[in-house]
Amino acid sequence: MERQKVISKLTHLGGEITNEIMLHGSPKIRIPQRSIGNIHFNEKENLLELGDKMSTRSFLNVAHSRKFMQTILIASKCKEFVSRNKTASIRELYYQLKHTIPGTRENTFDDQSESDPLIVDLEIALGVLREELHLKADDKGTLIGRITIEDSGDFIDCSKLGRSGLSIPSIVEHYRFHDVEADYVLVIETGAMFDRLVEEKYHLKNNCIMVSTKGQAARGCRRLVHRLNHELKLPVIAFTDGDPWGYYIYSVMKAGSMALAHESKRLGTPKMKLVGMTMTDIDTYGMEKVTEKLKDVDKRRINELLQYPWFQRKEWKEELNLMSKKGVRIEQQALASKSLEFVAEEYLPEKIAKKQMLP
Amino acid sequence: MERQKVISKLTHLGGEITNEIMLHGSPKIRIPQRSIGNIHFNEKENLLELGDKMSTRSFLNVAHSRKFMQTILIASKCKEFVSRNKTASIRELYYQLKHTIPGTRENTFDDQSESDPLIVDLEIALGVLREELHLKADDKGTLIGRITIEDSGDFIDCSKLGRSGLSIPSIVEHYRFHDVEADYVLVIETGAMFDRLVEEKYHLKNNCIMVSTKGQAARGCRRLVHRLNHELKLPVIAFTDGDPWGYYIYSVMKAGSMALAHESKRLGTPKMKLVGMTMTDIDTYGMEKVTEKLKDVDKRRINELLQYPWFQRKEWKEELNLMSKKGVRIEQQALASKSLEFVAEEYLPEKIAKKQMLP
Numbered sequence: 001m002e003r004q005k006v007i008s009k010l011t012h013l014g015g016e017i018t019n020e021i022m023l024h025g026s027p028k029i030r031i032p033q034r035s036i037g038n039i040h041f042n043e044k045e046n047l048l049e050l051g052d053k054m055s056t057r058s059f060l061n062v063a064h065s066r067k068f069m070q071t072i073l074i075a076s077k078c079k080e081f082v083s084r085n086k087t088a089s090i091r092e093l094y095y096q097l098k099h100t101i102p103g104t105r106e107n108t109f110d111d112q113s114e115s116d117p118l119i120v121d122l123e124i125a126l127g128v129l130r131e132e133l134h135l136k137a138d139d140k141g142t143l144i145g146r147i148t149i150e151d152s153g154d155f156i157d158c159s160k161l162g163r164s165g166l167s168i169p170s171i172v173e174h175y176r177f178h179d180v181e182a183d184y185v186l187v188i189e190t191g192a193m194f195d196r197l198v199e200e201k202y203h204l205k206n207n208c209i210m211v212s213t214k215g216q217a218a219r220g221c222r223r224l225v226h227r228l229n230h231e232l233k234l235p236v237i238a239f240t241d242g243d244p245w246g247y248y249i250y251s252v253m254k255a256g257s258m259a260l261a262h263e264s265k266r267l268g269t270p271k272m273k274l275v276g277m278t279m280t281d282i283d284t285y286g287m288e289k290v291t292e293k294l295k296d297v298d299k300r301r302i303n304e305l306l307q308y309p310w311f312q313r314k315e316w317k318e319e320l321n322l323m324s325k326k327g328v329r330i331e332q333q334a335l336a337s338k339s340l341e342f343v344a345e346e347y348l349p350e351k352i353a354k355k356q357m358l359p
Numbered sequence: 360m361e362r363q364k365v366i367s368k369l370t371h372l373g374g375e376i377t378n379e380i381m382l383h384g385s386p387k388i389r390i391p392q393r394s395i396g397n398i399h400f401n402e403k404e405n406l407l408e409l410g411d412k413m414s415t416r417s418f419l420n421v422a423h424s425r426k427f428m429q430t431i432l433i434a435s436k437c438k439e440f441v442s443r444n445k446t447a448s449i450r451e452l453y454y455q456l457k458h459t460i461p462g463t464r465e466n467t468f469d470d471q472s473e474s475d476p477l478i479v480d481l482e483i484a485l486g487v488l489r490e491e492l493h494l495k496a497d498d499k500g501t502l503i504g505r506i507t508i509e510d511s512g513d514f515i516d517c518s519k520l521g522r523s524g525l526s527i528p529s530i531v532e533h534y535r536f537h538d539v540e541a542d543y544v545l546v547i548e549t550g551a552m553f554d555r556l557v558e559e560k561y562h563l564k565n566n567c568i569m570v571s572t573k574g575q576a577a578r579g580c581r582r583l584v585h586r587l588n589h590e591l592k593l594p595v596i597a598f599t600d601g602d603p604w605g606y607y608i609y610s611v612m613k614a615g616s617m618a619l620a621h622e623s624k625r626l627g628t629p630k631m632k633l634v635g636m637t638m639t640d641i642d643t644y645g646m647e648k649v650t651e652k653l654k655d656v657d658k659r660r661i662n663e664l665l666q667y668p669w670f671q672r673k674e675w676k677e678e679l680n681l682m683s684k685k686g687v688r689i690e691q692q693a694l695a696s697k698s699l700e701f702v703a704e705e706y707l708p709e710k711i712a713k714k715q716m717l718p
Contacts, residue, residue: 086558086699087554087558088555088695088699089551089554089555089692091551091692091695092551092555092692092695093695095649095690095692095693095694095695095696096695096699098648098649098696099648099696100648136551136554138550138551139550139554140550142526149521149523150521151520151521151522151523152521152522153521154519154520154521155519156519156520156521156523160513160514160515161513161525162508162509162510162511162512162515163510163511163528163533164508164510164515164525164526164527164528165525165526165528166520166525166526167501167523167524167525167526168523169522169523169524169554170550170554174522191497191498191499191529192448192450192451192495192497195446195448195495195498195528195529196447196448196451199446289458289459290454290457331450333448333450333454334454335454336447336450336451336452336454336455337454337455337457337458340445340447340451340455
């Protein structure tokens, strides 16, 4: 979204509130509800979505007025950030706004836990991402492969970054893509497996872009994968540990999360597939010896996943039930028990060629 | 250290053990003790060091024989890695070595917690870093600035990486440095502050290399900072939160840690200084309103730091005692309460120019 459009949305919000004040009414903001009752899984799109239920926050309602004031302060500060073309972390936003209201002993904010949820409210109310409000989350993740990324005037050939790779920032809206020679994107859960594949030159031999999420993917990483898929039409393949935690990381990148259901459309990659690790891999490749017993917390998590609407596909129910039945999990790095090169020379190329992937 | 030298150290270890077997003796390995009684703070070098106390691990001692076998397995696998010029994560090493000993029900390793400490033993016994044994820890951290890094045949101009920066890998032994135009290295604790300084083009305007540790610095990051200091003679300045956790992160990068005292010489940067945040900053810049009250856990940590020999400098005792007295901590990002640009345009340049730094 253009900066100018974000500014006009913020200006429009301010204008409405000013109007209501001029008319001696109670200024209010209408915000879609984000409680669980208003979150739906859209099966056709394969995405979590917010429904139509709305809340209203009124200045003249004593229960709302502090939050109302805070929401307006945030909106105003974001308008300043976008207008000045500055970005800020959500913590910097908090520090910028924290002050004692003149003539009172009241602080605008006492804690960042007050400002964070209001940022989400503002995103939903305006239909913009926080990145478009120039707010940053933490960054995490690395990219390497045959693509040139234009970032702030620099052209970065991501196939010429040795074994290091590009650090994925928290905001990737400004990235422009050039010279894309890759056939697909491989998203890898652990940094150690990413390193293994870089060492084996997997991205060069198999002509792909590799992204390491280093655990749960940060927003910048999710948005980048979304853009590589939607703008460049590159298929995206995920490669996680074979356990409920790895599968959940996959599902968040694919379909979104309950907490940020309003952003699934901009952050999610519904066509993503998962190449492994799967429970059938254990038998196929004879890896019983290098599995790990499920702990109680793993078992509980499997049962939770089985309840989620986005894990109701036949293949996923089978996979999760097989995991419960076997009582084990398997890590990406367990493939090293075959040989260090096995994952890069046999496991991934064969499974991807045969399209042995979970939906 | 040259690969060939590491291989000959491993070969020598194997040769000694074979000799003892041939002579019908009990093969043994001598390893410097790493218990607290054998760790000293070298005040002259400003580094934590291991003392001279040794332990002996004998194959024919029932209490030692499992560990002895495991140590030799690790040494043998590392020799293979180095000879083949392959690296592996410590988890991959574990999976590569885990198997059932033929004719028994005994596993070589039951858990990675068995192999990890033996890696440290081997490092100490041979006087090599685990990176030189081609073993990797997790990677974390980002670098940006006026330096060209040669990595596996690629020349990476780190001033041409937009706002993204280079992802610092777990092993940086193979890095070669070229075209260094920077005057110093600024090491930054939080990713968000690194982003702020990148956005303000601090590294270009102030001609420095910036490194983000993202919390406690990973080994690759510590080693890289060490090399930038020792090989290029670049001064290193740390910029952390003003709390016992930030100061501890600084002290580990500077002087090493108890757990890895044997590696301080290769990972530490004893001449490093700390520019902030300090307790006097709070008064100097009028930031009382954006401090955070110390929690009990913070207070306990301050008292622990006051016991460490490497925090006995007058300046540090004053700083830590002042923190206790004020009862507050202050974050890097609290500087945003002045203005987003304040840290880059006033705080850092002024303090660094005036050499207002802690030792």
